[in-house]
Amino acid sequence: MLNLAAFVPSLLELCREAGQLITDYYHAPGADEYEAKGDDSPLTRADIASHHCIEAGLERLTPNIPILSEESPTDAVARRREWGELWLVDPLDGTKEFLGRTGEFTINIALIRAGKPVLGVVYLPLEDQCYVGIPGEMARRYGPGDAVADIATRALASGEPMRVLASRRHKGPRLATCLEWLEQNWGELERDNSGSALKFCHLAEGRGDFYPRYAPCSEWDTAAGHALLEAAGGSVLGLDGKPLRYNARDTLLSEPFLAIAESGHPLWQQLLRET
Template sequence: MTDLHDLIPPLLALCHRAGQAICRHYHAPGDVAVESKQDDSPLTRADLDSHVILREGLQALAGGLPVLSEESSPETKARRHDWPRFWLVDPLDGTKEFVAGTGEFTVNVALIDQHRPVLGVLYQPLAQLAYVGIPRTGAWRYGLAGDGRWQGEPIHTRALRQGQPLAVLASRRHRGERLRNALAWLEQAWGPLERHNSGSALKFCHLAEGEGDFYPRYSPCCEWDVAAGQALVEGAGGAVLGLDGEPLQYNRRDTLLSAPFLAIGAPQHTLWQRYQAALSE
């Protein structure tokens, strides 16, 4: 088996190439043409160009493992249950943000082994920043220096401190009763809350680098939206759990929709044990 650390440099280069293709469309006036997929989610030329770059590049890594991307064909998606180890990819996470021009979009790449993410990369094309996580090993933030080399530094989730407001990471596009109930429970149990809104998988990045405490997701999303973020958060010392309190697993169900989840920066704190108990009542 390839050492996971050996995969980081080629993954950074590959995500950067995909990001360059995305940015060419983002910065070209009138070039953000939008189609609708069967589920009414948007699809752009940037999604497709990034998909092709990542699919071809990933197939050349780690012994030619299969690639499951949001933009893969229905036939490829139907074969996925036979894959114990594969790449799970969202070539452009945050297409709505891309179309709206907010800049809050990422490239997500995860290596799945026996239903668990063992390596994840989240790349921000506009900032040329990459976040890499290997569960139980570590997490790093990489920036592209002027000489073309990647410079990395370790990142960690932060501890909860009494008297400090609880920073909740959420999407400005997703609200709903379950989120409101969660925030109300936390405010009563903990005290003051701060809500930080951002698009796409950036919330995982913020959690992993200690800029938030909690990212709950109850609205629908897909497994390729979550897997790389889970690897990152776990590598940084946090957890991404289903509502049953167990780490999320992938490629086990007929659907590619992710189960609702709670991404937690300091999972050992008693607050989260109490919250999990409240969910089961």
């Protein structure tokens, strides 16, 4: 069995290498150039450069563990259900944010074992900041240089506004119903809109309470953040109330989910029952 914590320094180095490539493209002429993939999502040169960098690095680190990246060829996608353990990678999560010049994009790397995310890394290239979670072992934020801090989720504070994290790009009737229910059953809400996996990071370090997601997204968008949030004391639940599982279905789309900072609060089970 791998000593997961021992991989952290190498993963940090790999993220910084890929992050520098992304940053170079971000600040270069033509940063807004892209081509449309089959699902009409954008693909930039930064996506491809980061993918190749991370894939090569993970192959050096763990040659016996297969890699499934958002930019992997279709034959890897076809074989994935044979893999009990795999790296699940989004080499540039938030390509639309990259193109929109918001700076809110990340690199996501997760190790999946028997359907569970057992290690998650979320790296912010422009800030040189990295969040690492190993459920049951550690949740940390690594800043520029040698800065490091343990992080943890926060508890809901009765009588205070609930801070809800949601993507500015994804709305819809199910989200509206959820927020209306919370206003009726909790009270005042504060909305914090942000892109990519940053929402998981904010929950994990105590800067938010709840992230509901009903719009489609892929497993590589959520797996690393899931591991991080669980390591910090939170949870990521499907609408059946069970933790999300990965590489366990015919589709790579994630189920709708609720990402929760204080897992044990009875409000969440009530929300699942009533909405």
